[in-house]
Amino acid sequence: MSTDHKLTASHWGVGLAVTDGKTLTAIHPHPDDPDPSPINDNITGSLNGAARILRPAVRKSWLERGPGAGPVPRGRDDFVEVAWDEVLELIAAEIKRVRRDHGNEAIYAGSYGWSSAGRFHHAQSQLKRFLNTQGGFVRSEGNYSYNAALGLMPFIVGPFRDQVAKATRWSVIAKHSDLVVMFGGMAERNTQVSDGGVARHRMRGNLQACAEAGVKFVSISPLRTDAAQGLEAEWLAPNPGSDTALMLGLAHTLLSEGLHDEAFLARYCVGFDRVAAYLMGNEDAQPKDAHWAAQHTGVSAARIVGLAREMAASRTMISVAAGVQRTDFGEQPMWMAVTLAAMLGQIGLPGGGYTVGYGVNANIGNIERPFRWAAMGQGTNPVTEFIPVAMVSEMLLNPGGSYSYLGQTRRFPDVKLVWWAGGNPFHHHQDLNRLHAAFQRPQTVIVNDINWTATARHADIVLPVAAAQERTDFGAGKSDNALVPMQQVVPPAGEARVEYDIYAALAALLGTAEAFAALLGTAEAFTEGRSAQDWVQKLWDDTRAAGATAGVALPEWDRFIAGDVVVVPDPSPSQVFLAEFRADPGTNPLPTPSGKIELFSDVIAGFDLPDCKGHASWFPPRDLGGAHTAAHPLYLLSGQPKTRLHSQLDNGAYSLSQKIAGREPVLIHPDDAAARGIKDGDVVELFNARGRCLAGARVTEDIAQGCVFLWTGAWYDPDFDAPQARDRHGNPNVLTHDLRTSSLTQSPAAHSARVELVRFTGIPPEVQSHKPPRFRSDPRPDRPKKSAQVTDVRHTDERAKS
Numbered sequence: 001m002s003t004d005h006k007l008t009a010s011h012w013g014v015g016l017a018v019t020d021g022k023t024l025t026a027i028h029p030h031p032d033d034p035d036p037s038p039i040n041d042n043i044t045g046s047l048n049g050a051a052r053i054l055r056p057a058v059r060k061s062w063l064e065r066g067p068g069a070g071p072v073p074r075g076r077d078d079f080v081e082v083a084w085d086e087v088l089e090l091i092a093a094e095i096k097r098v099r100r101d102h103g104n105e106a107i108y109a110g111s112y113g114w115s116s117a118g119r120f121h122h123a124q125s126q127l128k129r130f131l132n133t134q135g136g137f138v139r140s141e142g143n144y145s146y147n148a149a150l151g152l153m154p155f156i157v158g159p160f161r162d163q164v165a166k167a168t169r170w171s172v173i174a175k176h177s178d179l180v181v182m183f184g185g186m187a188e189r190n191t192q193v194s195d196g197g198v199a200r201h202r203m204r205g206n207l208q209a210c211a212e213a214g215v216k217f218v219s220i221s222p223l224r225t226d227a228a229q230g231l232e233a234e235w236l237a238p239n240p241g242s243d244t245a246l247m248l249g250l251a252h253t254l255l256s257e258g259l260h261d262e263a264f265l266a267r268y269c270v271g272f273d274r275v276a277a278y279l280m281g282n283e284d285a286q287p288k289d290a291h292w293a294a295q296h297t298g299v300s301a302a303r304i305v306g307l308a309r310e311m312a313a314s315r316t317m318i319s320v321a322a323g324v325q326r327t328d329f330g331e332q333p334m335w336m337a338v339t340l341a342a343m344l345g346q347i348g349l350p351g352g353g354y355t356v357g358y359g360v361n362a363n364i365g366n367i368e369r370p371f372r373w374a375a376m377g378q379g380t381n382p383v384t385e386f387i388p389v390a391m392v393s394e395m396l397l398n399p400g401g402s403y404s405y406l407g408q409t410r411r412f413p414d415v416k417l418v419w420w421a422g423g424n425p426f427h428h429h430q431d432l433n434r435l436h437a438a439f440q441r442p443q444t445v446i447v448n449d450i451n452w453t454a455t456a457r458h459a460d461i462v463l464p465v466a467a468a469q470e471r472t473d474f475g476a477g478k479s480d481n482a483l484v485p486m487q488q489v490v491p492p493a494g495e496a497r498v499e500y501d502i503y504a505a506l507a508a509l510l511g512t513a514e515a516f517a518a519l520l521g522t523a524e525a526f527t528e529g530r531s532a533q534d535w536v537q538k539l540w541d542d543t544r545a546a547g548a549t550a551g552v553a554l555p556e557w558d559r560f561i562a563g564d565v566v567v568v569p570d571p572s573p574s575q576v577f578l579a580e581f582r583a584d585p586g587t588n589p590l591p592t593p594s595g596k597i598e599l600f601s602d603v604i605a606g607f608d609l610p611d612c613k614g615h616a617s618w619f620p621p622r623d624l625g626g627a628h629t630a631a632h633p634l635y636l637l638s639g640q641p642k643t644r645l646h647s648q649l650d651n652g653a654y655s656l657s658q659k660i661a662g663r664e665p666v667l668i669h670p671d672d673a674a675a676r677g678i679k680d681g682d683v684v685e686l687f688n689a690r691g692r693c694l695a696g697a698r699v700t701e702d703i704a705q706g707c708v709f710l711w712t713g714a715w716y717d718p719d720f721d722a723p724q725a726r727d728r729h730g731n732p733n734v735l736t737h738d739l740r741t742s743s744l745t746q747s748p749a750a751h752s753a754r755v756e757l758v759r760f761t762g763i764p765p766e767v768q769s770h771k772p773p774r775f776r777s778d779p780r781p782d783r784p785k786k787s788a789q790v791t792d793v794r795h796t797d798e799r800a801k802s
C-alpha cells in the first residue's frame, strides 16, 4: 500500500482515496480485497457533484409563513440558503415550540436508513443521542430488510439476528452439502455490501469452492442472475409471491411418500400434526399436493415431486433470500421454509437445515467478529412511543388511528416535527405518491444529508453534512472481522459540517431540556465535554479494551490511524446453525414458549389474525385479485441495484454507467417486449393505479416472462404537471403498495406489485433529480437580495474555492 493514499471505509468495502490536494479525485481498491466492489467508483463524482448540499437551506414557504406546509406543497417548493447561526436558531426555537405546545411525543426521529460507515459518525446514533437529551422522540422499530423475519422468528425459533450471526458457514456447506435450494436465489451483486463495512469480499471465492466440491444449486427466482454463473444452478422461476405454495407442494410430497423425518419432528418440534392436517386438506378439503402447487406457481407438478425426492435423498440446505419475505404475507415463506427443513430432519447437521439471509450481505455465512466494537451511547429515550418502521405514511396520515402489531392493538402518535438523518424515505418507502401526501402533514420537517435527495427536497430545513471521506473515524462492519482507519481525506464540501458539531452547537443553544436536567446532569449531556476527535479516540480505546478482554491485541490510536486495515480472528470458522440444540435440546432449548421449533404457534394462533394463522399457510398475493390483473398483468420486482447501495451516490460514475437514456433500466423478457413493440434501449412508461414512471428498457432472457425488474434507488424525480406526478427517472416505489406483509409484523412488501408497461412515444423529459433544487433570494423584507438563480457552475466554483 502506497503512503500517499488514505484509507476510507464504506458499507461496500475499503478504498484508497486519492486527492489533488483539495478535492477527492479517485478511490482505488485495497490490494488485500480479493473481490473489491466497483461501487467505490460512485464516491468521487457524487461528492463533487452538482447535487451536493453546500449550505443550510430553508424552504421558501416555511421561511415566509412559519411552520406548516403552506401554499406550495413540500417537494415542489424553492429553497433559500441561510447562514449556520440562523438555521441553528430556527431549529432550537422550533424544538422548544413543539416541546412546549405538543410534547416530545410529537417529534418523530425514527429516521430509518443506512447512512455511512464509521463507528462514531453514525447519523442516526448522533441524532437520537441528541434528542434523548432534549426529552426524547418517537422512534421506529425494525427495518426494511427483513422485518417479517425479525417479527416472526422469535415466536417459532428464536431472535432472528442470532440466527443470521450463527448461520452455517460456507466452508461447511462446501464440505457437507449435496444440494442448496435457494428461494429468491443468492444474488452475488448483493454480497458487495455489509452493514458498517466489509474489508474482504469472500462470497465469490466461497461459492466457487462449493461449485468445485460438486454441490448442486437450485435457484428459485424470477431473475436468472440471482445465481452466480459459476454455480451452474438449475433455474426455476415460479410466479413471484408463490414460494409458500411451492414449499407446501414439496412438503405434501414428503409427507405422502413417507420421506419426512418423524423422529426429528417429534423430538425437536411442536405442532407438526396441525401442519400435516393442513397439507392433507383436512381443514379446507384442499390437499396441498404437487398439482395444487403447480397451479399456483407455474412450476410443473413433476418437477415439484422430483425436487422433493432429491431434497430428501441429499444433505440439503434450504436458503431463503430476504427479498422473499419483502412480499405480501412474507411471514409465510419463512415459516414454511422452517417447516420444510424440519420435515427433512437435517436442522443442526453440517450442511443441512435452513438459513434466511444468505446473499443478503457480504458476511453472512462467511465471517463474524470476535467481540463487539464500541459505540457512542444513545442515552435513554424518555418517550416510549414507537411505530413499526414501515408505517410512516400511515402514522402521518392517520394520527390517533389504531393498528395491530405483534398481537397488540396500538395507536399512532400525533407527530408535528419530523427529523431525518442518514436515510432516504423517498427512496425506501413504498407508494411514494402516498408518502408525498403524508409529508404535507407535519408542521416542520428537518433533513440532514450529503446530497439533495427527494427527501431533502421534501424538508423545510436542510442541513449540509460532511461525508465519510470528510471526517476522521474508524470503520468496522457489524459482522466483519476487520478494523479500518479512516483519516479525513478532504475538508467538508462548501459549508457542510460534521453532524456531531451541529448537535453540540444546538445543545449549547438549548441547554439540556429543563425537565431532564436533574436526570442527565449538566448541559453537557450531549458532548460530555468531548470534541468529535476525543470521542473517536475514546471509542477506539474502548474497542481496544474489549479486544484485550477477548485476547485480541490492537494497536494504540496513533499507530492505528496511520496504518493499514487490522484483521482480527474469526471466532467460529466451522459454525453449524443450531448444532447445540440438536445435540441436546433439553440443556440447550430454543427461546420459544415450548423450547422447540414451533411449526404451530399457540401464541400466534391466539392473536386471531386474518392474515397470519397458527401455522404456515398459503395466501395469494393481493394484487392478483380482481380488475387489477387484467389492466396491470406484469409482476414488478424491485431488488437492490448492482451499481450502488440503495439510492446512495446515484449520480456517481458506476451508477450512471447502467442508466439508459439517463434512466434506470427495467428488465423485460423478449416476448413481453415484442408484444408491446418495445426494443432494447427504448424509453418506456410503467404504470398502475398508484403511480407511473419512465425507465429504459433492457430486453433480456434473464428475467422470467410475465415479470419486469426495476432496480431500486434511482433518485425520485416527480413531474407534478404530469399524470400521477409521473417520475421521470425510474423509481419503482411510485408503483409499489404500502399495505405491508400482514398485521402480525407490519413489514414492507415491496416485491408484490403488478404493473403495465408501454413504449414512451413523446419526447422524454430530462431527468432533474441529479441537479440541485431552485434557490431564491431571501423573501423576508429586512434581508439583503442576492442573485439567486443557481446553476451547476456555482458548484464548480464552490469546489475550486474549498
Ligand SMILES: Nc1nc2c(c(=O)[nH]1)N[C@H]1C(S)=C(S)[C@@H](COP(=O)(O)OP(=O)(O)OC[C@H]3O[C@@H](n4cnc5c(=O)[nH]c(N)nc54)[C@H](O)[C@@H]3O)O[C@H]1N2
Pocket (backbone or CB within 6 Å): 112, 113, 114, 115, 116, 121, 123, 144, 145, 146, 326, 421, 422, 423, 424, 425, 427, 428, 429, 448, 449, 450, 451, 453, 465, 466, 467, 468, 499, 638, 639, 640, 645, 646, 647, 648, 649, 712, 732, 733, 736, 750, 751
Ligand atoms: N421497492 C423497494 N424498496 C425498497 C427495497 C426493495 O427491495 N424494493 N429495499 C429496502 C431495503 S432492504 C432497505 S435497507 C432500504 C434502504 O433505504 P435507505 O437506507 O434509506 O437508503 P439509502 O440510499 O442508503 O439512504 C441513506 C441516505 O443517507 C445519506 N447519508 C449517507 N451518509 C450520511 C451521513 O453521514 N449523514 C447523513 N445525514 N446522511 C448520510 C445518503 O446520502 C442517503 O440519502 O430501502 C428499502 N426499499
Ligand SMILES: Nc1nc2c(c(=O)[nH]1)N[C@H]1C(S)=C(S)[C@@H](COP(=O)(O)OP(=O)(O)OC[C@H]3O[C@@H](n4cnc5c(=O)[nH]c(N)nc54)[C@H](O)[C@@H]3O)O[C@H]1N2
Pocket (backbone or CB within 6 Å): 144, 145, 146, 183, 184, 185, 187, 189, 190, 191, 192, 193, 220, 221, 222, 223, 226, 239, 240, 241, 242, 243, 321, 322, 323, 324, 326, 327, 359, 360, 361, 637, 638, 639, 640, 641, 642, 643, 644, 645, 646, 751
Ligand atoms: N449492490 C448492493 N447490494 C446490496 C444492497 C444494495 O443496495 N446494493 N442492499 C443491501 C441490503 S440493505 C439488503 S436488505 C440486501 C437485500 O438482499 P435480498 O433481500 O436478498 O435482495 P433483493 O434484491 O431484494 O431480493 C433478492 C431476489 O429475490 C427475488 N425475489 C423477489 N421476490 C421474490 C419472490 O416472491 N419469490 C422468489 N423466489 N424470489 C423473489 C428477486 O429476483 C431478487 O433479485 O442486499 C444488500 N446488498
Ligand SMILES: [Mo]
Pocket (backbone or CB within 6 Å): 144, 145, 146
Ligand atoms: Mo436492507
